[in-house]
Amino acid sequence: MDTKIFNxxxxxxxxxxxxxxxxxxxxxxxxxxxxxxxxxxxxxxGPDTExxxxxxxxxxxxxxxxxxxxxRRKTVRSYFGRPDTDAVDRLTxxxxxxxxxxxxxxxxxxxxxxLDAMATLPPxxxxxxxxxxxxxxxLVSIAELLGKKTxxxxxxxHRARQALRRILVESVAGRTAEKRETG
Amino acid sequence: xxxxxxHIVMMLTGFAAGELVDEDAEQVREHVLICPDCREELAxxxxxxxTLGGLPVVPCPVRVTRRIQDEIEMGTPLRRRSExxxxxxxPAAVGLAAAAVLLVILLPSTDHSPESVAHSGANDSLVTVAxxxxxxxxxxxxxKQALLSLALAARxxxxxxxxxxxxxxxxxxxxxxxxxxxxLAATSEGGQG
Numbered sequence: 001m002d003t004k005i006f007n008x009x010x011x012x013x014x015x016x017x018x019x020x021x022x023x024x025x026x027x028x029x030x031x032x033x034x035x036x037x038x039x040x041x042x043x044x045x046g047p048d049t050e051x052x053x054x055x056x057x058x059x060x061x062x063x064x065x066x067x068x069x070x071x072r073r074k075t076v077r078s079y080f081g082r083p084d085t086d087a088v089d090r091l092t093x094x095x096x097x098x099x100x101x102x103x104x105x106x107x108x109x110x111x112x113x114x115l116d117a118m119a120t121l122p123p124x125x126x127x128x129x130x131x132x133x134x135x136x137x138x139l140v141s142i143a144e145l146l147g148k149k150t151x152x153x154x155x156x157x158h159r160a161r162q163a164l165r166r167i168l169v170e171s172v173a174g175r176t177a178e179k180r181e182t183g
Numbered sequence: 184x185x186x187x188x189x190h191i192v193m194m195l196t197g198f199a200a201g202e203l204v205d206e207d208a209e210q211v212r213e214h215v216l217i218c219p220d221c222r223e224e225l226a227x228x229x230x231x232x233x234t235l236g237g238l239p240v241v242p243c244p245v246r247v248t249r250r251i252q253d254e255i256e257m258g259t260p261l262r263r264r265s266e267x268x269x270x271x272x273x274p275a276a277v278g279l280a281a282a283a284v285l286l287v288i289l290l291p292s293t294d295h296s297p298e299s300v301a302h303s304g305a306n307d308s309l310v311t312v313a314x315x316x317x318x319x320x321x322x323x324x325x326x327k328q329a330l331l332s333l334a335l336a337a338r339x340x341x342x343x344x345x346x347x348x349x350x351x352x353x354x355x356x357x358x359x360x361x362x363x364x365x366x367l368a369a370t371s372e373g374g375q376g
Contacts, residue, residue, distance in 0.1 A: 003255070010251065018243035032247050039251050107238070114234050133235035138202050157196050161231055168227045168234075 001046050009054060010039055017062055020135060024066040024127055026119060030073075034065045059135070060145050063127045070123035113167050118160075125160050128153060187214065191221050195228045 017038060021031035038061045046054055107115070118126050128146075131137045139157070143150040161168075191214045197203045198211040215222045 006255070010248065014243040014248060015240050018247065019238070019241040022241055023238060032244060035243060035247050036251055040254060043251075043255055110234055111238060114231075129235065132196070132200070133232055134238055136236075138200065139197055140202070151193075154193050154196065158193055161196070161228060164231065165227055168230045169223075 001043055001048070005051070005054075006039075006043055006046075009042065009051070009058070013055065013058060014039070016135065017058070020130055021062060021066055023115060023134060024123070024130055025069055026115065030069050034062060034069060037065055038062045056141070056145050059131065059137070063124075063131065063146070066127050067123045110167070114164060117164050117167050121160055121163060125156050128156050129160050132157060188218060188221055191215075191218070192224055195221070195225050199225065199228045199232055 014035065018031055018035045021034040022028060025031055025034065038058060041061050042054070042058050047057055118129065121129070128142060131142050131145075132139060137145070139153050140150050142148075143153045146153070191211055194203060194207055194211050198208055203211065211225075215225050
């Protein structure tokens with residue numbers, strides 16, 4: 001791939017790719033690894049085509065890497081049990097370095113609740129949700145990118161919304177109550 | 184819910200995203216005016232869109248960009264986390280060694296009665312040491328700690344280069360376990376004699 005095109009893609013997409021991986025995986029170091037691997041794959045074997053198609057190619061790679069990473073983590077847990085994540089954090093923490101960018105973000109309560117709830121969804125569904133709502137891809141684009149029917153993606157998103165419904169309904173109710181109070 | 188609700192709810196995501204053709208969008212718009220269930224479902228969809236769409240974009244750490252560019256421009260092999268923080272292997276190796284030794288000693292005695300274990304062969308002396316010095320609840324606690332250590336080590340391994348894992352399992356860990364068992368056997372013989 002041409003270095004100039006690659007650097008442009010890196011510059012344009014690295015923050016979104018990293019954020020997407022971070023929200024899908026909820027682990028900054030896993031997100032770093034996925035981001036690195038995705039761009040290196042783009043460099044090594046990205047198709048020789050126009051920029052928009054390369055963006056879709058990159059998104060598909062990141063989607064697959066996030067799913068692989070989630071499955072690897074799940075396999076380890078199924079064999080060895082759920083690790084003491086606090087101990088892992090202590091073990092891997094580096095003094096003086098903020099090791100959790102997600103914690104450093106000013107996410108509101110609802111966003112945190114929703115991200116926590118999304119962690120219970122299947123990895124592919126979670127990734128599709130982030131592609132649509134966070135990355136702004138249309139349902140048709142997601143279907144094309146994943147080689148699926150648009151109706152399949154619609155059903156996937158609909159089911160995820162049902163799964164997340166309780167949290168969302170509470171927040172709709174809260175907003176309505178706020179309006180009443182202020183009105 | 185009304186009859187065509189199942190059809191409408193499948194269009195709500197596309198409607199809220201502005202992806203529907205005019206005819207479909209109009210159908211949804213008219214339906215939600217008369218159907219409270221679908222109106223609520225649309226509100227939920229809009230909440231979901233606002234919440235996830237409002238997530239901030241997190242800047243990719245500079246070190247990630249630097250590593251990618253190093254790899255591309257100079258062919259420098261990509262460093263993974265274990266190499267960036269090599270010291271994480273010290274507690275991992277110690278944890279693994281401790282866990283392996285504890286499991287070797289304790290697992291047989293939790294699966295069998297003391298009588299059968301006492302006649303179970305090669306591990307007799309070790310099991311006798313365990314049974315004589317620890318209560319069953321202490322053994323169970325130690326076993327849980329050992330499994331936890333293994334889980335912890337597994338998480339670290341999961342994030343580590345294959346060559347480093349090979350080095351630890353082929354060289355460092357066997358040496359540590361062998362030495363621990365040798366010392367334990369010596370202590371056991373001294374105590375019994």
